[in-house]
Amino acid sequence: MLPYLLGLAFLFSSSISYSHPVIYKDGTMIASQNMQMFSDNQINYSFHQKWATGLNLWRFNRDNGETAQFGLVRLNHLLKRWNSDDSQANIYLSTGAGVAESNFEHKGTKAGLLGGAEADWETRTLFTSFKFYQFSAPKLVDVSISQARIGFSPYEAEFDKLQSWVMLQAMYMPQVEKNVVVTPLLRFFYNNVLWEIGSSLRSEWFLNFMVHI
Amino acid sequence: MKKLFIVLFLVSSNVFAAEISVKVQGMVCSMCAQGIKKKFSTIKEVKGIDVNLGQKIVTITTEEGKDVGDDQIKKIITEAGYNVANIERK
Numbered sequence: 001m002l003p004y005l006l007g008l009a010f011l012f013s014s015s016i017s018y019s020h021p022v023i024y025k026d027g028t029m030i031a032s033q034n035m036q037m038f039s040d041n042q043i044n045y046s047f048h049q050k051w052a053t054g055l056n057l058w059r060f061n062r063d064n065g066e067t068a069q070f071g072l073v074r075l076n077h078l079l080k081r082w083n084s085d086d087s088q089a090n091i092y093l094s095t096g097a098g099v100a101e102s103n104f105e106h107k108g109t110k111a112g113l114l115g116g117a118e119a120d121w122e123t124r125t126l127f128t129s130f131k132f133y134q135f136s137a138p139k140l141v142d143v144s145i146s147q148a149r150i151g152f153s154p155y156e157a158e159f160d161k162l163q164s165w166v167m168l169q170a171m172y173m174p175q176v177e178k179n180v181v182v183t184p185l186l187r188f189f190y191n192n193v194l195w196e197i198g199s200s201l202r203s204e205w206f207l208n209f210m211v212h213i
Numbered sequence: 214m215k216k217l218f219i220v221l222f223l224v225s226s227n228v229f230a231a232e233i234s235v236k237v238q239g240m241v242c243s244m245c246a247q248g249i250k251k252k253f254s255t256i257k258e259v260k261g262i263d264v265n266l267g268q269k270i271v272t273i274t275t276e277e278g279k280d281v282g283d284d285q286i287k288k289i290i291t292e293a294g295y296n297v298a299n300i301e302r303k
Contacts, residue, residue, distance in 0.1 A: 024247075024248025049294055157266075158267065163243055193244075
């Protein structure tokens with residue numbers, strides 16, 4: 001079951017993101033986030049300005065070679081948005097269900113679940129976000145992710161120009177890596193494409209790609 | 214003669230393209246605002262779209278003699294995730 005789900009997820013997700021889990025109505029987001037200790041590939045479709053659904057594949061990699069992965073059907077909800085003249089703030093909720101496979105403490109394949117929330121606030125030159133995800137496959141594996149970001153853009157780019165950001169990301173996944181992993185990164189976006197590149201303070205590369213269709 | 218002017222005025226007022234300026238709240242990210250351009254581009258009455266992130270204004274240029282109603286504009290902006298603060302026609 002898992003290989004089929006993973007195959008399907010990969011077929012539809014050439015690569016992910018780290019941005020809003022719900023975009024404009026009828027918009028599709030394809031994104032791929034990759035780091036040595038994890039990868040996150042997803043495709044989702046916003047069927048309403050407050051709701052999106054899609055496929056999501058997470059893979060967690062411990063330094064000792066043990067891995068856990070979750071292939072999920074996701075449902076994301078924009079719980080609240082504050083639009084003001086110069087800023088936007090959002091709160092999102094996410095849930096998912098699918099299959100988990102792990103060889104962490106226990107080996108096997110079981111049903112997997114996801115619950116999470118994220119919040120962000122941004123202006124044209126400032127950005128901050130926080131998210132918490134809990135992955136769970138009872139009696140097999142649990143993984144939690146806490147991630148915070150702050151960033152700034154040195155200039156205000158116009159609609160059709162390249163926008164550049166400098167960001168600092170802190171990520172904590174205690175079941176995968178006992179330390180908080182801090183990653184300085186650069187974010188760029190141009191029209192409907194976003195990409196990020198960085199390296200953690202322990203020299204792990206970080207690559208992120210996202211496109212809105 | 215007076216009737217001719219009135220007729221010419223009525224005809225000409227429907228021939229020119231309209232320019233609609235929409236003040237949008239929350240439009241701070243160019244990538245996220247792509248949905249606005251994408252949606253308006255599918256409307257046959259719309260000739261062009263210009264997004265000014267600095268002023269937070271979306272300018273819609275219509276085809277000659279065509280218009281896009283306020284309700285439709287508000288629907289598209291709302292579905293893109295933003296709020297309409299003001300709509301002006303030139």
